[in-house]
Amino acid sequence: MTESSSPLPHAKFRCRGVNVHYGMAQAIKDNDIDIYDKSVTSFIGPSGCGKSTFLRCLNRMNDTIDICRVTGDIRLDGVDIYDTEIDPVQLRARVGMVFQKPNPFPKSIFDNVAYGPRIHGLASNRADLDALVESSLRSAGLWDEVKDRLSSAGTGLSGGQQQRLCIARAIATQPEVLLMDEPCSALDPIATEIVEELITNLGETYCVVIVTHSMQQANRISERTAFFHLGELVEYETTHDIFNTPKDERTIGYVSGRFG
Amino acid sequence: MLSWVALIVTLMTAGAFVASRHRARSVAHGDLAALHSRPVYHGAYTALRVAIAGFGVLIVGLILSNIGLRAALFAAIPDSLGTLSQIERDLIVSDGVAIAAGEVASRTDAAREAVGARYNTLMMARNIGLAVLTLGAAAFVYLRSITQISVPFRARNRTEKIVQGLLMVSAGIAILTTIGIVASLLGQTLVFFSEIPITKFLFGTLWSPLSGVHSGSMDPDKVGAIPLFAGTLLITFIAMLVAVPVGLFAAIFLSDFASNRARGIIKPMLEILAGIPTVVYGFFAAITVAPFLRDTGAAVGLTISSESALAAGVVMGIMIIPFISSLSDDVINAVPQSLRDGSYGLGATKAETIRKVILPAALPGIVSAVLLGVSRAIGETMIVVMAAGQGANLTANPFEAVTTVTVQIVALITGDTEAATAAGPAFTLGFTLFCVTLIFNVIALRLVRKYQESYD
Amino acid sequence: MMSETTMPPAVSVHTGEAAKKRMKKRHNAEKRLRAYGIIAISLAALALVALLYNVFARAVSVRTEHYITVAADISKDENDFLKVVKTAAREAFPFASGRTQKREVYGLFSDGAADDMRDAAEAGTLEAGSGIQRRFLLSDSVDLYLRGVFGTLEEREPEGALTLSEDGKTVLLQSTAADFNDALGLVKAGLAQQSERLRREAERQSAGIETLTARLPSLEGPELDDTKAQIEGFKAKRAQLSGQADALDATIMAQGGERLKLTNRMPSFFVRSNDGILKLTEVSSTTALGKPLIPLSGTAAGAWSLLSLDRPEIGRPVKDFQVALVEDLRAKDRIEEVTNWRFFTSSDSTQPEIAGIYGALIGSMWTMLVTFSLAFPIGVMAAIYLEEFAPRNRWTDFIEVNINNLAAVPSIVFGLLGLAVFLHFFGVPRSSPLAGGLVLALMTLPTIIIASRASIRAVPPSIRSAALGLGASKVQTTFHHVLPLAMPGILTGTIIGMAQALGETAPLLMIGMVAFITAVPEGITDSATVLPVQVFNWANASERAFDMRTAAAIAVLLGFLVVMNMIAIILRKRFERRW
Structure with a gap:
């Protein structure tokens, strides 16, 4: 399974026997997966296969849904994140998230980006905060477009810009992991290209996990790809292997476009 | 008396419905499919028209006669009393009406009794007039409508037109209510401000409007x-x-x-x-x-x-x-x-x-x-x-x-x-x-x- | 296989000590916010409980009413029943002497007692004849006394044996034990209070003297003399007050067997003995002077008991003589408490004990009938027009804005509209359910229209398309298909609107429904009052006995509202459709 020639990266997440139930229905069935640091990992699969649900387990976003129940073992740097000692709020600061639809707060661009640093106390003074906001916006490739209108509303930006603002907002919180739930599905092709490039760059510094419904996108940006089907992790390989030498019948069917 | 008139109009409406439906059936000579509209629409059309005519005349007549009545009662105040303020004139008229209705008046004198007597005669005349007008209108519309009934008569389309009109009028009641509120409040307000400067009302710090009002006007x-x-x-x-x-x-x-x-x-x-x-x-x-x-x-x-x-x-x-x-x-x-x-x-x-x-x-x-x-x-x-x-x-x-x-x-x-x-x-x-x-x-x-x- | 290598995790900004400390503070802030929410909801709940408790705790007293049984003569064709009651009263208590006592005897009986007999006579159930024991309704104040509103009566077995000796109009009581100590203590406490009051008064004189003395140097001429005279006056008053206080204190401290006077500002004490009741006027620890209220059969020594009523006579409408009469009758089982149906079957009255809500209930019913028969069809038709037929234009917008605004116009303004337009302009009878119903219909319209529109809008367009596709006209589609489907929602909204109208008071005050009306309205043009206005009227009445009736009327009103809302909820649950 370890055909990649590069030295073994550090496994940021180690998941064993993860099950998720929504009320009576089981959404995730007994999944094992390791997710590596400083790389981009894609989750693909047909709609309703549980890839988003699994993603939301990684920063315990599922906690906000009353009927959702997660069992199994998910470790971040060797620590069980579902341990009662773990504070989900703190966890989410370390494991940031970008959503399908851009969701900037109805505040200024600056306040959007400064939101995380402010609540987590990451900047001791105004200058630090300014610097942090600037560097985050630069990392998100948005600085040049918005530097002259930082105080205008974040909701006034175009869709692609809004999504990059959300990414900048996530980066500003200084997370270790970035989860992205179909971040380009609401964007036009040009905006998608820009965001994809951004994600590739982010993969050099962060552990990035992205859920996508586009196989091409997974192919373009990720080093590893996991294929989910009906709540089951069917196959998890380097992206190259998944698309060129899939082993499982269902994977073959999906990547060749027979269903999905 | 007028509630009897309203009841009769209601009965006429019901009668018009039955009669028109029957007539529609008979003009079809048993072939109901030949009718453009089903008999029930003919009935509904006539009934709606009768009701609208009857109640319309009744309500409009009530409104108009009430306006006229009040003016006539003011005119009935004997000139011998000299010039009176509006408040005194109002008082005399409402006392007169109270006397006529057998209720308690603030004071009883010749002038008030004269107003009361006038009120009685006027009310009598109005009620009879209104009853005749209302029932006449309803009967007239009924006769007009029932003769219109024929096989090609588009009773359904016409009924729907009327229904749509009624729906619109219902929605318009909201506007009428607002107009009613503004008109009734504004009317009295303007009269009040014609006697009292608006600044005294808005900025005065002493409120005791009825003290000393018996002298005829407010301080x-x-x-x-x-x-x-x-x-x-x-x-x-x-x-x-x-x-x-x-x-x-x-x-x-x-x-x-x-x-x-x-x-x-x-x-x-x-x-x-x-x-x-x-x-x-x-x-x-x-x-x-x-x-x-x-x-x-x-x-x-x-x-x-x-x-x-x-x-x-x-x-x-x-x-x-x-x-x-x-x-x-x-x-x-x-x-x-x-x-x-x-x-x-x-x-x-x-x-x-x-x-x-x-x-x-x-x-x-x-x-x-x-x-x-x-x-x-x-x-x-x-x-x-x-x-x-x-x-x-x-x-x-x-x-x-x-x-x-x-x-x-x-x-x-x-x-x-x-x-x-x-x-x-x-x-x-x-x-x-x-x-x-x-x-x-x-x-x-x-x-x-x-x-x-x-x-x- | 995957490597198990674990690089030491980088220390993140989110896992350091500082971050942990911050985290704690942030979680505390969250707990605080949560606590504020709980406090807010507890306050609202507390208010609700306090309100309901206050209403229902008072209302339960209306459950029963009190009757007295005495003999009364009624001839076959009697018609002056007030006289019958008076005669019965006089004959039942022949010992009442003087105008005051006679008035107090009559005061036991309610005016309703005569009304009851008149009703019975009309129904043919009144038994004529003399000497028959009959039940009479007690007056409101006696009823309240029996409920303990005017203090609690305690009856106590004394320790000593009693010797009675008549002394003119009064009776001297001597006990072998210190049975009158309680009374004596209370007298002394009363005197002590009085003395304290006098001393405070004297203090105030001193203050006046000081102020005036301070002013003296700046005065001259006649003013100076005046002030000096004033000071002297104050001094004299002070001396007098202090003297009185001293005398009182001396009385209190005196150890001898001196009897002290009980006044009407002190609790009342009675002695029951020899089939009679004495009111104590002077007490020492073992002796007392008593005034017979219910005559004694003799002065033989025997069983006796001591009664005390803690509320002073001056603070209650039921006087000592009446208390004695009532207690005597109670001991003879001639006072009974029976279920009060009168409250539901009679109309308003100035006498609380015979006032009921029947008239107001019927008035409410007529008013609601008018409101419903206007507001429901007009509201539904307006909603249909706005949802199904109205073109989307400025005119429709204007109607919408109008409806939304009307929903928030103060109710009293609708009352003024009713007064000016319906009463003065259209000549609708004052105080009539017709006038009230018209005003409430206009007020309820926005509620019904808004609810009906929402319900009509929820009917999916596919239903309309299906009907139109079968060749139905737009009017037919609406009335045959859309309206029936929207009906549960429309009815729910209508019931909620009617419930609001049922509790509405202010606009009805404007159109004269506040008038005192005892007749039950027989139609929509009769003078009438409604339940909430009845509540308002009774709440304003000065008689104490109206309090519990107000509360009971509120309980009935709330009962109706609960039922209406329950129906609305059931309708919503039963017919709720999710398209």
């Missing part, structure tokens, strides 16, 4: 409404001091903290609070809260009047809590989940999410809820009538008795003073109240509309 120095405005403001302020924090925190708890079970208990509780009639709140304020506050005050060395602004304000606040909480709950719930997710995804706590994302986003909606609450507090009547005072004190001390605009309207209208005299200041206060609450309502509704649009 412009005694109709200063400032004490009423101040009292209303004070009580409203106290009410909002109670209702806004309690309502808002309750809404926040309900939308973001409460479990489904807790919500299932708390929401009905707030609904019960909202459904309690204001007269019950008034009773509560007068018989429980006011004595409680007075005794508590006495125990700690404060003199709290037994009709204090505080008691009325606190109870009014309780009444407005569910209003604020349910409107705020709605707007807080309307903040899209994606914003909450965005904030949680950045590692924010619930409290931070609420304070820094949800409340700012919901602010216009919350402001509009508060404005509607203020408008409600200003216009609330029963609580203040039962628990606030009558005396127009100008004070900012919540422990003293103050009076409000609504209390004075009730006092003026239900008091012993002749209705026509009290109407001037009462309707002027009513108009002021209407305008102020209208402004609050319009701003609030605009805000909430904008808010809804921004999340649609």
